[in-house]
Amino acid sequence: MAINVEPILPRFGAEISGVDITRPLDAATAREIVDLQNKWGVTVWRNTGLDDDTHVAFSRIFGHLELAPRRSDRPRFARPELFDASNIDADGNIVDNELVRLRKKGDRLWHTDSSFMEIRSAYSLLLCHEAPPEGGPTWFADTRTAYDDLPQATKDRLEGLVAEHSYWWSRRRAGYPYTEEDIDAKPSARHPLVHVHAGSGRKALFVGAHARDIVGLPREEGRALLRELFEWCTQPQYIFQVLYKPGDMVIWDNLCTMHRGGDYDDRAHRRDMRRTTVREGAAPQTPDDPFGDMFRAAEAADLAHVAAK
Numbered sequence: 001m002a003i004n005v006e007p008i009l010p011r012f013g014a015e016i017s018g019v020d021i022t023r024p025l026d027a028a029t030a031r032e033i034v035d036l037q038n039k040w041g042v043t044v045w046r047n048t049g050l051d052d053d054t055h056v057a058f059s060r061i062f063g064h065l066e067l068a069p070r071r072s073d074r075p076r077f078a079r080p081e082l083f084d085a086s087n088i089d090a091d092g093n094i095v096d097n098e099l100v101r102l103r104k105k106g107d108r109l110w111h112t113d114s115s116f117m118e119i120r121s122a123y124s125l126l127l128c129h130e131a132p133p134e135g136g137p138t139w140f141a142d143t144r145t146a147y148d149d150l151p152q153a154t155k156d157r158l159e160g161l162v163a164e165h166s167y168w169w170s171r172r173r174a175g176y177p178y179t180e181e182d183i184d185a186k187p188s189a190r191h192p193l194v195h196v197h198a199g200s201g202r203k204a205l206f207v208g209a210h211a212r213d214i215v216g217l218p219r220e221e222g223r224a225l226l227r228e229l230f231e232w233c234t235q236p237q238y239i240f241q242v243l244y245k246p247g248d249m250v251i252w253d254n255l256c257t258m259h260r261g262g263d264y265d266d267r268a269h270r271r272d273m274r275r276t277t278v279r280e281g282a283a284p285q286t287p288d289d290p291f292g293d294m295f296r297a298a299e300a301a302d303l304a305h306v307a308a309k
């Protein structure tokens with residue numbers, strides 16, 4: 001079966017068709033799909049026919065799947081690998097409260113999923129089960145081509161720099177009441193600002209909303225540099241948006257892209273999106289939920305924040 005590839009931008013993003021991904025794939029086809037993903041950074045799959053089980057099964061061709069943090073006593077689905085990225089609860093009602101508003105603001109910032117973790121997330125596979133009639137896209141930015149196009153003097157300046165990433169920093173930016181001192185006391189992770197994207201051998205910027213400071217630079221100078229890089233990467237020639245219909249799936253590689261959620265009327269319309277996430281590197285020896293303790297602590301702080309309002 002021939003796989004069709006329609007590029008979205010000249011070097012970034014492609015719509016893929018011509019292969020039934022609801023069925024187990026032979027090794028050669030799976031390899032071809034992973035290679036296409038590594039080349040294009042974002043792939044869009046229309047009308048896949050995937051359900052929860054086949055979504056998870058297909059995702060495994062990319063590597064080890066993270067277990068999603070349990071954010072509710074009543075998750076909407078049984079598979080522990082599925083992150084709930086919807087605006088609805090277990091009864092199908094639209095969730096509309098202060099926490100949801102804050103989360104939404106966080107999702108609107110350009111970010112890379114889980115860059116605040118020591119071991120990073122590589123691929124995210126987001127499947128649409130229900131879409132609003134208008135809006136609700138995801139935007140993507142190409143951090144490899146953006147790096148390629150930087151002036152040489154900037155590339156030289158970035159060489160060897162390391163950024164500190166914090167989950168609580170991006171939440172502060174989204175409006176949560178954390179002080180700099182609060183964030184200092186929380187876990188964070190350090191990653192080089194520029195790295196070689198293993199899947200393609202190309203260099204990529206690794207930035208996003210969780211990036212708080214540059215190690216060894218004065219705080220203001222580091223943040224100014226981070227702002228400059230965000231603005232550079234999100235210029236029109238490096239970005240595009242994907243709008244969803246039920247059954248559509250987008251796969252992005254967090255190690256060579258940034259993404260952000262786009263607007264829709266989330267008080268009037270349901271948007272049911274479910275995500276699997278593939279961890280960088282080899283599978284751990286035992287099943288684990290790397291976010292468990294951290295997300296539970298964050299959730300408790302969120303509830304306290306809402307209660308205090």
Ligand SMILES: [Fe+2]
Nearest residue numbers: 111112113259
């Ligand atoms: Fe995300």
